[in-house]
Amino acid sequence: MRFGELIPLISALLNFSLAIFVLVQNPRATVARVYFLMGMCFSIWNFGTFWMFRVPAGPEHYGEALYWARFLQFGVIFIPLTLCHVSFLVAQIRIPRWVVWAAYSFHVALFFSNFTGFFLEGVRNVGYAWYSVAGYGFWILSGVFSLMWVSVAVLFWHRRSLPPMGKRRLTPLIIAQTAFAIFGCNDILPILGIYYYPYTHSQVYPFGSMAVIFYGLIVGYSVLQYQLLEIHVTLNRSTAKAVRVLFIFFSGLCSLLVFWLADRDEFTFYSFFAGLATLMIGAMCAALLFPRLFGENTETIERHILGDTFEYEDRVHRFIEGLTWYNDLTALLNDLHDLLARTFQLDSYYLILRNEANRLFELTRSQTAQPPRGFPELRTQSAIFRYFESAKREYLSLQEEDPSSRGPLPMQQARVELAPLQGRFCFPLSSEGEIFGLLVVGQKSSEQFTSNDISLLITLVKSLSLIVNQIRLKTQVQQALELDLLGKMSRGMAHDLNNLLTPVWTLLQLSSENGNSEPLDDELLPVALRNVATMRAYIKEALFFSENLRPDLQLGRLDLVIHQAADLAKASRKKEVEVVADTPGEALVEMDEVLVQRLIANLISNSIDASPSGSQIRVQLERLAKSDVNREWWRVRVIDQGEGIPKENLTRILTPYFTTKNRGDENRGFGLGLAICRKIVHLHGGQLFISSQPRKGTTVQFDLPSRQAKPATPAIAKVTA
Known part of the structure; x- marks a missing residue:
């Protein structure tokens, strides 16, 4: 096999594959069907050329050469028309239906004339290959070849009306079509009896097949990059690698064929394919081992060729x-x-x-x-x-x-x-x-x-x-829940404040009606004063819960704060309950001591209220295993032996204004204690946990970091049965 024979064979395979691909991708599009016909014509022409090049010289092979000459002309006949038709479709120029039917009917007539001597008179050998000898039908077709230039003009005219990006996407196709028109006209010169270029002694050599390879590559590029022919290709990474390999293969093959045309005697079968194989192996090794060797981490050229489709x-x-x-x-x-x-x-x-x-x-x-x-x-x-x-x-x-x-x-x-x-x-x-x-x-x-x-x-x-x-x-549901919570909070506050105000109102009303208020003062005045103090505490806690506080963070000793909070909680509750603080020693923590003391005191007070007289409450402090490089974590546990929290209340215990201590005056609850505790832990970037078992007691623990992170880690409140 001579290397020149590879050019039409590769061209036939490339255009056949591309034509099938285009039709399969969008079979309903007119432009895809017309391009399929054109691709088939390219393949027939180049496949016939390949076999015609292989026919040996000599009169005894005349019949075989004539057979392949007529075969390839079946493809050549429709090429100018289909090329022009595709250009009109790409440019979105509508052609009257009768014009399309008339044009294709005329070429069908030329197609059938190819079976006779009207289209081709015969073939002749010009030394390096057989060539067709034009008959009257082919001379008519040579005039139709002007349609290839019409197709170029149509695309160029359409390009003028496009925006800058539209011009970019059409330019490669115009270049490829112009090259094919030039080399296509070059290939018909020997058929018309012109074997040397005018005013030179250079023999005419067929470049049309190579131009068709170039045209097929440009169409493939335009399909990948710009969705030409109303086709979109989805490339996964494996397919993209295959496209890269094919691009390297065709680029190397075309380069070797150009060198072969320059000096045919220096190439052997082995050297030609060894050079191509060396190129492919080197390229694939570079792609696998050094994927960003070309492009300096930008892959600009590859992205321009393949696009960023995948x-x-x-x-x-x-x-x-x-x-x-x-x-x-x-x-x-x-x-x-x-x-x-x-x-x-x-x-x-x-x-x-x-x-x-x-x-x-x-x-x-x-x-x-x-x-x-x-x-x-x-x-x-x-x-x-x-x-x-x-x-x-x-x-x-x-x-x-x-x-x-x-x-x-x-x-x-x-x-x-x-x-x-x-x-x-x-x-x-x-x-x-x-x-x-x-x-x-x-x-x-x-x-x-x-x-x-x-x-x-x-x-x-x-x-x-x-x-x-x-x-x-979800937002609407959350807003509805918040409104429901606000309603419950409002009802709860109104109920509590109304109960607390009743003795005060009664005292004031009786005092205004009765001039002698001493008996009333002795009975109602202590109750009224106690209720006013309770209301002040209620309002103070509500204000504290609603404020956006910024803790005054200072390095302090958490172990001392625990002992102070325990003493404060015991003083505020008149119940015989032992509070034992177990602290291992000095524990330095970046904290707001006032807030942390209130946090621990609230937890101890809750435990005292829930514990029977004579029981014990343990407050434990322990250092956790170090998980951060720049800070430590400390855990505080408040453990009681009280009634415990029922399961149905455990999931609601952190909800603001939810309380089970809704009776009495002195130690009644407002449902803000644990919510305030969680807020203080949140302000310090910590975590709060509650676990409880009915009739066995409750354990509330919280973890605090020794130093605050920037920004602070959001707090997480968890409850477990």
């Missing part, structure tokens, strides 16, 4: 898969902003969500280079929502010049309504058929929108609708 889709799908982990709308919108701005590379976007309080649609998050010309006031009955509800569409194109955006009056009204946002597309966020938001996206900064972009945005918005709606429902 990484782009991977990022979008990873974001969609991770949506279920979000439970905070702010965090979700922050990550959504990164996805839209960096991955989709949108110049602007507007996320509009419904405010459930007033049922108006408000701007929730946006990015825009220029502020909109007045934000539209959107209501449930606005034109955009009426359009989506009636049309049942997944998106709306907001540009009038877009052919797909032409439509009925509701569509035009919706477009006018969103015109101030200067958006490109609008996507509805809905749940169970009810629209609660819109995502309006502007232009992309890097390139035009493709069908794949729209498909990804539709998938993203559908998933986003589900998660945003769930978060909003």
